[in-house]
Amino acid sequence: MTQTLTIARPDDWHLHLRDGAMLRAVLPETARHFARAIIMPNLVPPVVTGADAAAYRDRILAALPQGTTFEPLMTLYLTEDTDPADVAAAAESGLVKAVKLYPAGATTNSASGVRDFDRVRGVLEKMAEIGLPLCVHGEVTDSDIDIFDREAVFIDRVLDPIRRATPGLRVVMEHITTRDGVEYVKANDTDLGATITTHHLVINRNHILVGGIKPHYYCLPVAKREEHRLALRTAATSGDTRFFLGTDSAPHTDSNKETACGCAGCFTATNTLSILAQVFEEEGALDRLEGFTSRNGPAFYGLPVNEATVTLTKGDAVSYPAKIITGEGEVTVFDPGFPLHWAVAG
Ligand code: DOR
Ligand code: ZN
Numbered sequence: 001m002t003q004t005l006t007i008a009r010p011d012d013w014h015l016h017l018r019d020g021a022m023l024r025a026v027l028p029e030t031a032r033h034f035a036r037a038i039i040m041p042n043l044v045p046p047v048v049t050g051a052d053a054a055a056y057r058d059r060i061l062a063a064l065p066q067g068t069t070f071e072p073l074m075t076l077y078l079t080e081d082t083d084p085a086d087v088a089a090a091a092e093s094g095l096v097k098a099v100k101l102y103p104a105g106a107t108t109n110s111a112s113g114v115r116d117f118d119r120v121r122g123v124l125e126k127m128a129e130i131g132l133p134l135c136v137h138g139e140v141t142d143s144d145i146d147i148f149d150r151e152a153v154f155i156d157r158v159l160d161p162i163r164r165a166t167p168g169l170r171v172v173m174e175h176i177t178t179r180d181g182v183e184y185v186k187a188n189d190t191d192l193g194a195t196i197t198t199h200h201l202v203i204n205r206n207h208i209l210v211g212g213i214k215p216h217y218y219c220l221p222v223a224k225r226e227e228h229r230l231a232l233r234t235a236a237t238s239g240d241t242r243f244f245l246g247t248d249s250a251p252h253t254d255s256n257k258e259t260a261c262g263c264a265g266c267f268t269a270t271n272t273l274s275i276l277a278q279v280f281e282e283e284g285a286l287d288r289l290e291g292f293t294s295r296n297g298p299a300f301y302g303l304p305v306n307e308a309t310v311t312l313t314k315g316d317a318v319s320y321p322a323k324i325i326t327g328e329g330e331v332t333v334f335d336p337g338f339p340l341h342w343a344v345a346g
Contacts, residue, residue: 003314005286009306009346010273010293012037014135014174014195014246016265017060017072019043021327024063026251029269029324031070033344035306038135038246039072041100042109046077050090057095073097073301075135079112080119084126091132097301098133098172099123103158105141107220107264108250113137117162124162128169133301135172138181139221148205151221152180159184163192172300175200175248177221179231185242186235193300195246196236196292199266201279202336204229215257216332219250220264236292237285244296247272253329268334271320275334277312277342310346318343 015030015037017023030037039060041047047056053074060072075098076087082099090096101120102113114120127134138159139150163171173181173194185194199219204226208217217223235243249272250265257263268275273293280289298305317339323330 004311005277005289006309006311007290008294009033009035009308009310010245011035011297011306012247012249012269013172013244013297013301014038014040014197014248015269016040016042016248016250018251019056019059022251023060025324025326026249026267026269026331027060027063027070028065028068030249031064031068033273033310034070035308036071036073036303038098039074041075041077042102042107044109046079046109046112047075048077048079048082048112050076050086050093050095052076053090053096075100077102077112078114078120078123078134080114080116082120082123084123087123087132088126088130091130096132098135099127100135100137102137103139103141103154106137106139110137117158121165124166124169128166131170131302133170133172135174138173138176147222148224151176151178155180155184163188172246174246175221176232177224178228182231182235186240190242193242193244193296194235195248196232196243197246197248197266198268198272198275199223199248199334200229201233201236202229202275207337215259215262216266216334218257218262218264219248219266222264233279233283237280237283237288239285239288239291241291241296241299243292244300245276245293251326251331253326254323254332255329257332266334267324267331270324270333271336271340273310273312273344274318274320274340274342275336277314278336278338278340281342308346310344312342312344314341315343317341
């Protein structure tokens with residue numbers, strides 16, 4: 001018997017689109033299934049001001065294939081020089097939907113990130129005042145902290161102090177990877193939400209390291225132990241509205257991944273919804289897929305749920321391209337390691 005599921009059209013609350021030829025190649029992969037996405041600002045140079053965000057938004061819209069509708073929700077990259085008045089104006093105009101905090105050195109193109117949190121206090125206070133969310137890459141970067149502990153230590157040393165010092169600040173913990181992250185969200189109030197990626201629901205650290213190193217499974221925050229993956233799956237499929245999808249789909253060319261010092265990022269835009277349907281089915285939670293992909297995120301950001309829908313149909317194995325061709329080189333599509341049976345239309 002064919003099984004079908006129609007859900008409100010999903011949004012991606014954490015997406016890397018890049019620029020130029022890469023943008024043109026990866027944008028259609030997201031726009032095929034998603035109505036909107038929170039667009040990460042870690043370009044080189046980063047998207048720092050309202051004017052930068054407006055120009056980037058125009059480049060994204062110009063790269064959309066004809067006849068495609070997709071709304072980029074822009075973010076600003078928080079630096080120690082960010083001007084609170086510029087942030088407020090960009091938010092008020094509707095252009096910018098969040099500010100992104102990268103601790104300096106945490107990941108791809110994060111060199112302009114924050115070192116001294118006292119220097120961004122004025123911006124955070126303004127954001128709390130106007131209700132603009134802070135999206136947080138939650139990893140400390142101190143060299144004496146084990147990379148697998150970066151998220152848990154960040155919560156204690158950075159996130160919790162920031163939240164205590166800035167009452168009313170709305171925070172999204174991005175791409176949580178640990179039970180600690182799940183528990184921190186659950187222990188707190190409605191000003192705190194978290195995105196979860198598709199790949200962190202599928203892989204643990206063994207997938208990266210056992211039987212030869214797999215560069216296409218390397219991302220940041222790096223996948224953790226199996227117990228953490230299971231905690232993420234429970235959170236994502238629980239129906240708790242504080243957890244929602246942010247794919248962190250992050251394209252890098254194969255030549256930049258398959259090298260002695262490979263870039264971090266999994267490219268999941270192409271097959272994310274098929275993978276998620278399978279994960280939710282395995283967890284006996286297909287009825288909660290729509291909340292995770294299409295309802296909880298808009299609720300957190302105070303935006304309407306999309307009126308358009310997508311329909312998922314279960315059948316024979318669905319095939320997706322192993323790679324997409326871009327003007328910069330080939331980009332490998334995330335391989336979940338199992339056949340996919342949910343096709344997506346609409
Ligand atoms: O794996 C990642 N890739 N994590 C990030 O935080 C950044 C991203 C990228 O931009 O490539
Ligand atoms: Zn990211």
